[in-house]
Amino acid sequence: MTTLVPLSDDEELLFRQVHPSFVRDGRPSSQAFRPTAKDAGKLSVSRGSLTTPDRAFKLHTEGLGLRSAGTWAVSVGECREEGLNVLPDPLTSPPEKIADPAHALVDFAPYPKNQAEARGARLARKAVDRGKMHPPLSPDGPSE
Amino acid sequence: MTKSPFVTLIFRGGRFHEAAMPVEALPELAAYQELVLAVAKKLFQDANPERRRLPKGFEAGFRLVLERVDPGSAVPIVSRLSDEPALRTLFPAAVVPDWFDKARDVVEGGIGAAAKDKPLPTELSREILARFNAFGRTLGGDESIVVAQPGKREGAVYDRLVRRKLVLQAQATYEDDVNLLGEVRAADKDAEGFVLRTADGRKLDVRIPPLFFPLALRSLGEAALVRVRGTGLYDQDGGLVKVTMATDVSLAEEGDEQTRPGCPTPVAAQVESLKALAPGWFDESSPAYDAASLHWLARLLTGVLDGFQLPRPYIYPTPEGLARAEWSGTSWEIVTSFDLGARSADVMAARNGSQEMHEITVPLGEPGGESKLGRFLTEHLATH
Structure with missing residues (x-):
């Protein structure tokens, strides 16, 4: 069994797709930045060193047929500040529907639900401050 | 003339952190006195239904004074002036509670009951409950008044929510301060007011004294933002229905666009x-x-x-x-x-x-x- 080595480039961005129902007046909900109950403590992201915000968006929507209001980002360094390792998890097809070599997992598993919530809230703040990566904002303001 | 402690009012939160009593909060003491006086009158009348008038000097016999402000949040020491000998001060246990002592206890009991959503004392009639409109008007959202027995620091906690609960027991609406930012959309000199559209899209009728009418017309003509302070009428859900009287209408300051930043959507x-x-x-x-x-x-x-x-x-x-x-x-x-x-x-x-x-x-x-x-x-x- 291969031991996964956590990412260490603090500057690398990690892209996150946010469901449209989790965006209000352009602001994503912090629940999009922590795992759901079904995620087994791991949050899926796409590595900025291996893909771009728009390619990640297209893979999620056109490739996997899932809904997204857009791409937001946190960095590896921001995750590590929260005590969260980011583990590379490239997906191949088969068995997956679509290959995703940029896929990675932010590991919230060591933390109970409330602490995962707190970490997600702080990461969300970082993502909001960074701004929506894709689609780009229109000149008239938030697109959602 | 003697002075004896009558009530402990502890002002907590917000402006009172510095253990000082801001001048704008002093009307709360006068409002409290009026409230206790109203309850005392009711208690007397209930106990003496055959009497059509209060005893001579009843109202003048109840005078509260602010002696000093003690530390520990802001604790104004409120004492009662009395022409009686120093019995209350020297032998407080020997003094038989009078109408005003009982009224103080009813007010404290009513506040405590409202805070816990329990039935209110029956002495708090609708007319008296409406008087809670004036007490606590200056409290901010993070401020409260502990109403306690003299010499005690624990008592009923009175804040904006409790005040609203008490007033709404008597009527479907209650009054409270307003501080709004908006644009005048229509003005009517005959109706002595204008319509204000706020940042969240609400349109509210605002009644104003005549001296503010020129500024209202200017806002209407130039689409200038104005700040309106005064008294508003709120419904049971806490929604502002209208501004019953504006006490100040002035041009907004730069950067005033969001007085309560947050989500723009109501x-x-x-x-x-x-x-x-x-x-x-x-x-x-x-x-x-x-x-x-x-x-x-x-x-x-x-x-x-x-x-x-x-x-x-x-x-x-x-x-x-x-x-x-x-x-x-x-x-x-x-x-x-x-x-x-x-x-x-x-x-x-x-x-x-x-x-x-x-x-x-x-x-x-x-x-x-x-x-x-x-x-x-x-x-x-x-x-x-």
């Missing part, structure tokens, strides 16, 4: 959007929302936000069927998860730049739940 509209979600909106197990539960949520949030003068949260659905309200404060990220079935909320505040976290669970179907939620939010949304 609570009602945000909650309405949850109603539109069909089953399976997120995944196969995501339920739709029950209309009655959402109505409860909207009323609760509106009441807490208005009662504690809080910024508007961003409201989201969750795949599990909860409703989630999020605030980004200066120092804290706050998430409140509402269990609409259990009528409870789990509140979590995570401090930015540290691992500090505070959390509470609030049973909102129990007395004091809204106040507990409001106080937690106020504490974590303060700008320090």
Whole structure:
């Protein structure tokens, strides 16, 4: 069994797709930045060193047929500040529907639900401050 | 003339942290005196139904004075002046409570009952309950007055929510201060007022003294933002119905556009959007929302936000069927998860730049739940 080595480039961005129902007046909900109950403590992201915000968006929507209001980002360094390792998890097809070599997992598993919530809230703040990566904002303001 | 301690009023929160009594809060002492006097009159009349008039000197016999302000939040020492010998001061236990002592106790009891959603003392008639409109008018969302027996520091806690509960027992609306920012959309000199459109799209009738009419016309002509301060009429849900009298209308300052920053979309509209979600909106197990539960949520949030003068949260659905309200404060990220079935909320505040976290669970179907939620939010949304 291969031991996964956590990412260490603090500057690398990690892209996150946010469901449209989790965006209000352009602001994503912090629940999009922590795992759901079904995620087994791991949050899926796409590595900025291996893909771009728009390619990640297209893979999620056109490739996997899932809904997204857009791409937001946190960095590896921001995750590590929260005590969260980011583990590379490239997906191949088969068995997956679509290959995703940029896929990675932010590991919230060591933390109970409330602490995962707190970490997600702080990461969300970082993502909001960074701004929506894709689609780009229109000149008239938030697109959602 | 002797002085004897009559009541302990402890002003807490906000402006009172420095253990000083701001001048603008001093009318609360006068309002308290008027309230106790009104209750004392009622007590006398109930006990003496055959008498058509109060005894001579009844009202003049009740004079409260502010002796000093003690430390520990702001604790004005309120004493009663009396022409009696120093019996009250030297032998307080020997003094038989008079109408005013009893009235003080009824007021304290009424506040305590309202805070716990318990039945009010029967002595608090509708006419007297309406007088609570004047007491506590200057309190901010994070401020309260502890009303206690003389010499005691524990007593009934009176805040904006309790005040609203008491007044609404007597009437369908209550008065409170307003401080609004908006644009004048129509003016009517004959009606002595104008229509103000606020930042969140509400249109409110505002009654003004004639001296403010030229500025109102200027705002109308130039689409200039104005600030309106005065007295407003609120409904039972805490919604502002109209401005019954503006005491000041002035041009807005630069940067005034958001007096309560937060989500630009009103609570009602945000909650309405949850109603539109069909089953399976997120995944196969995501339920739709029950209309009655959402109505409860909207009323609760509106009441807490208005009662504690809080910024508007961003409201989201969750795949599990909860409703989630999020605030980004200066120092804290706050998430409140509402269990609409259990009528409870789990509140979590995570401090930015540290691992500090505070959390509470609030049973909102129990007395004091809204106040507990409001106080937690106020504490974590303060700008320090």
